[in-house]
Amino acid sequence: MKKQLLILPSLFFLFFLIIFFYLLIxxxxxxxxxxxxxxxxxxxxxxxxxxxxxxxxxxxxFGNEILLVNFFxxxxxxxxxxxxxxxRFSNEKEIKVIGINYKDNxxxxxxxxxxxxxxxxxxxxxxxGRIAIDWGVYGxxxxxxxxxxxxxxxxxxxxxxxKIYKKINLIINESE
Amino acid sequence: MVPSLGNFALWLSLCFAILQxxxxxxxxxxxxxKLNSVAVNGLLLxxxxxxxxxxxxxxxxxxxxxxxxQNSHTTKxxxxxxxxxxxxxxxxxxxxxxxxxIFNYFIFKLYNQTNSIFISKALxxxxxxxxxxxxxxxxxxxxxxxxxxxxxxxxxxxxxxxDPALAIHPPLLYIGYVGFSAAFSLSIATLSLRNNEKIxxxxxxxxxxxxxxxxxxxxxxxGSVWAYYELGWGGWWFWxxxxxxxxxxxxxxxxxxxSLIIVEKKxxxxxxxxxxxxxxxxxxxxxxxxxxxxxxxxxxxxxxxPSRGIYILAFTALLGGYSLILFGLKSKKYIKNNxxxxxxxxGSILVNNILMVIVCATVFLGTIYPLLIEAFxxxxxxxGEPYYNSTIVPIMIPAILIMGIGPMLSWGRExxxxxxxxxxxxxxxxxxxxxxxxxxxxxxxxxxxxxxxLAFWIISNNFIILFQKIPNRSSGxxxxxLGIGLLILGITGSSVWQEEKIARMKINSEIxxxxxxxxxxxxxxxxxxxxxxxKGNFLVYDExxxxxxxxxxxxxxxxITNNFTTEASIHTNLLRDLYIVLGEGNINDGWVVRIYYNxxxxxxxxxxxxxxxxxxxxxxxxxxxxxxxxx
Numbered sequence: 116m117k118k119q120l121l122i123l124p125s126l127f128f129l130f131f132l133i134i135f136f137y138l139l140i141x142x143x144x145x146x147x148x149x150x151x152x153x154x155x156x157x158x159x160x161x162x163x164x165x166x167x168x169x170x171x172x173x174x175x176x177f178g179n180e181i182l183l184v185n186f187f188x189x190x191x192x193x194x195x196x197x198x199x200x201x202x203r204f205s206n207e208k209e210i211k212v213i214g215i216n217y218k219d220n221x222x223x224x225x226x227x228x229x230x231x232x233x234x235x236x237x238x239x240x241x242x243x244g245r246i247a248i249d250w251g252v253y254g255x256x257x258x259x260x261x262x263x264x265x266x267x268x269x270x271x272x273x274x275x276x277x278k279i280y281k282k283i284n285l286i287i288n289e290s291e
Numbered sequence: 292m293v294p295s296l297g298n299f300a301l302w303l304s305l306c307f308a309i310l311q312x313x314x315x316x317x318x319x320x321x322x323x324x325k326l327n328s329v330a331v332n333g334l335l336l337x338x339x340x341x342x343x344x345x346x347x348x349x350x351x352x353x354x355x356x357x358x359x360x361q362n363s364h365t366t367k368x369x370x371x372x373x374x375x376x377x378x379x380x381x382x383x384x385x386x387x388x389x390x391x392x393i394f395n396y397f398i399f400k401l402y403n404q405t406n407s408i409f410i411s412k413a414l415x416x417x418x419x420x421x422x423x424x425x426x427x428x429x430x431x432x433x434x435x436x437x438x439x440x441x442x443x444x445x446x447x448x449x450x451x452x453x454d455p456a457l458a459i460h461p462p463l464l465y466i467g468y469v470g471f472s473a474a475f476s477l478s479i480a481t482l483s484l485r486n487n488e489k490i491x492x493x494x495x496x497x498x499x500x501x502x503x504x505x506x507x508x509x510x511x512x513x514g515s516v517w518a519y520y521e522l523g524w525g526g527w528w529f530w531x532x533x534x535x536x537x538x539x540x541x542x543x544x545x546x547x548x549x550s551l552i553i554v555e556k557k558x559x560x561x562x563x564x565x566x567x568x569x570x571x572x573x574x575x576x577x578x579x580x581x582x583x584x585x586x587x588x589x590x591x592x593x594x595x596x597p598s599r600g601i602y603i604l605a606f607t608a609l610l611g612g613y614s615l616i617l618f619g620l621k622s623k624k625y626i627k628n629n630x631x632x633x634x635x636x637x638g639s640i641l642v643n644n645i646l647m648v649i650v651c652a653t654v655f656l657g658t659i660y661p662l663l664i665e666a667f668x669x670x671x672x673x674x675g676e677p678y679y680n681s682t683i684v685p686i687m688i689p690a691i692l693i694m695g696i697g698p699m700l701s702w703g704r705e706x707x708x709x710x711x712x713x714x715x716x717x718x719x720x721x722x723x724x725x726x727x728x729x730x731x732x733x734x735x736x737x738x739x740x741x742x743x744x745l746a747f748w749i750i751s752n753n754f755i756i757l758f759q760k761i762p763n764r765s766s767g768x769x770x771x772x773l774g775i776g777l778l779i780l781g782i783t784g785s786s787v788w789q790e791e792k793i794a795r796m797k798i799n800s801e802i803x804x805x806x807x808x809x810x811x812x813x814x815x816x817x818x819x820x821x822x823x824x825x826k827g828n829f830l831v832y833d834e835x836x837x838x839x840x841x842x843x844x845x846x847x848x849x850x851i852t853n854n855f856t857t858e859a860s861i862h863t864n865l866l867r868d869l870y871i872v873l874g875e876g877n878i879n880d881g882w883v884v885r886i887y888y889n890x891x892x893x894x895x896x897x898x899x900x901x902x903x904x905x906x907x908x909x910x911x912x913x914x915x916x917x918x919x920x921x922x
Contacts, residue, residue, distance in 0.1 A: 121622055124566060125615035132608050134666045138586055139600045192524045230793045254675060
């Protein structure tokens with residue numbers, strides 16, 4: 116063993132220290148997440164539809180009216196918590212919600228929607244997680260507002276809570 | 292009065308710690324060793340007084356103390372008043388101090404004529420750590436801060452923490468975390484002194500490592516129990532950054548524990564052990580930093596306060612910088628280039644050591660990767676369960692296979708032809724049990740089969756060792772390994788064959804999960820000591836229509852803090868848990884009900900308890916070894 120290697124642990128340590136210090140000093144909010152896609156066109160994709168026999172083609176779906184895009188999975192516990200609000204968007208506010216089922220078992224997902232109720236006009240299957248990468252999804256659940264020109268206006272990371280529910284409604288009303 | 296006493300005792304303990312630091316630094320004389328005894332005992336006494344003063348303030352609900360005011364309430368049951376002491380940042384620092392000084396006292400107990408210089412050096416390091424944390428507590432998070440005039444009642448405390456498992460989780464966990472400080476101090480003493488070839492530092496270190504590891508194991512287990520019963524998510528491990536912060540020192544502790552055996556027998560791997568003991572404690576401190584600085588978001592994080600973060604990080608930098616540079620410069624003489632055969636006890640331990648360190652590095656990377664990305668690219672990403680499952684499971688499989696064989700191998704070199712003869716009975720036993728189980732249950736799943744094989748591989752190996760007459764075998768090790776086998780059984784069962792049903796149920800409606808029919812009988816409003824709740828009543832029938840149990844999940848509301856919590860109701864037997872959580876709803880539309888069928892969960896807890904027991908057995912035998920040494 117090379118004796119010089121013995122100094123390696125301290126170099127690694129130094130590296131992590133600098134990063135921690137940097138993150139502590141800069142002004143940041145760990146729960147706030149900007150999107151690089153904000154005010155840009157939605158990424159295009161084609162995939163299976165969970166509930167329909169036809170393909171899900173993004174260019175057909177986006178750009179006609181304002182809608183919400185919600186990334187979810189049955190294994191994601193917070194997704195379940197926000198489900199009630201997603202349903203309220205489609206039931207009470209009559210906003211179209213597109214679901215994107217992220218790295219999930221389609222059978223389970225269908226069963227899940229049957230049991231909890233289906234708020235989605237269509238659900239795109241993102242088996243490999245590729246769509247999520249294109250959208251810059253950081254961790255599900257995530258919800259995006261896409262306006263009638265197919266441009267992303269807002270992004271929320273984490274479950275939709277009462278507060279976020281109100282905020283999203285406000286943004287939708289403003290952009291209409 | 293009592294809070295002032297506590298505050299005074301805490302400042303006084305700082306003086307004793309500084310005294311200990313200074314006198315340990317100087318040459319040893321009879322007078323100094325007496326003084327050292329005064330410092331160590333005074334320190335312990337002062338921290339004890341301080342700790343119990345705070346506990347007293349909680350018990351009598353002294354709301355002139357800010358900490359009590361913010362975290363307690365007169366309606367709280369006594370047990371939770373006591374546990375509220377460490378249920379918040381400031382109080383938990385005091386508990387941290389207490390454990391630190393108790394370990395300090397035990398290091399001092401090792402003191403004798405032959406090792407006085409060595410132990411003094413260790414005490415000096417320990418004093419330095421104590422001073423660092425004491426200053427942190429006193430300057431940024433003093434639990435005795437007053438609020439005048441005294442308030443009529445407190446703000447209550449987070450009801451989700453009002454749980455017996457969580458009440459004892461922190462003390463156990465802290466014994467684990469802080470215990471590594473002793474190994475750290477001994478390691479620094481070993482590295483910094485020149486003439487310590489005759490000092491059996493590894494024998495001193497071993498009981499501390501075993502104690503830390505054992506308590507860390509049971510502490511993590513209680514955290515899991517809490518998550519399982521209280522969070523109501525149906526699972527017991529979520530790869531949360533804070534869970535990872537406890538898991539990483541555990542992994543290094545496992546490696547450290549086993550390498551110490553090699554050092555003891557073969558005198559090799561010394562530098563490796565010195566490094567591991569430094570890293571194990573550093574990771575504990577970094578874990579504290581991650582939890583308390585607010586740098587990561589997690590369900591466990593305490594109040595955000597950047598000044599605390601900066602302080603802990605600066606202290607970590609000091610500790611880590613000093614110890615690792617010392618290691619880089621001084622560890623050369625502990626490196627001996629003696630290679631050993633893979634087919635030997637030490638070979639198997641070494642391979643497992645490497646695997647544990649790889650797992651630890653993997654978890655570390657997953658935990659801080661989002662921070663790295665943010666620092667370099669300003670993007671935010673997260674790492675979740677899929678990452679850990681796909682990286683850690685494949686590394687754990689060979690580790691567990693080797694773990695089954697290791698204890699059967701001899702030291703030095705094992706005759707390869709004999710190995711097969713030794714492990715043949717357990718291979719046979721494992722196959723028979725596995726085939727039998729799957730014939731009976733007929734639920735095939737690759738990961739499931741692998742998990743069951745691994746579990747019974749460990750279990751049958753250890754049973755066979757138990758029946759063989761091997762001289763000097765360590766019964767603690769066999770018990771602990773058996774516990775790991777049971778743990779794997781529980782983990783596999785509950786993660787592979789878990790089933791869940793979510794439905795909106797009205798009164799008298801029925802749902803089927805596995806072979807059980809569950810009927811939603813009624814829902815009532817009830818009143819607890821400091822909450823009101825909706826309590827459901829579910830009748831569980833088996834396929835013969837006989838009633839097995841009544842499950843009564845609750846939805847609690849705590850008016851004082853304005854929180855809701857869910858209390859899952861669980862029916863447990865040796866094969867499975869039935870787990871019901873009551874969600875939102877009303878009488879007209881019904882309630883959202885989540886039902887989980889969780890196979891074999893109880894074996895996780897039995898496994899963890901068995902490991903704990905094994906650890907304790909091993910600890911006592913190692914303490915005896917230590918006693919013989921000093922006579």
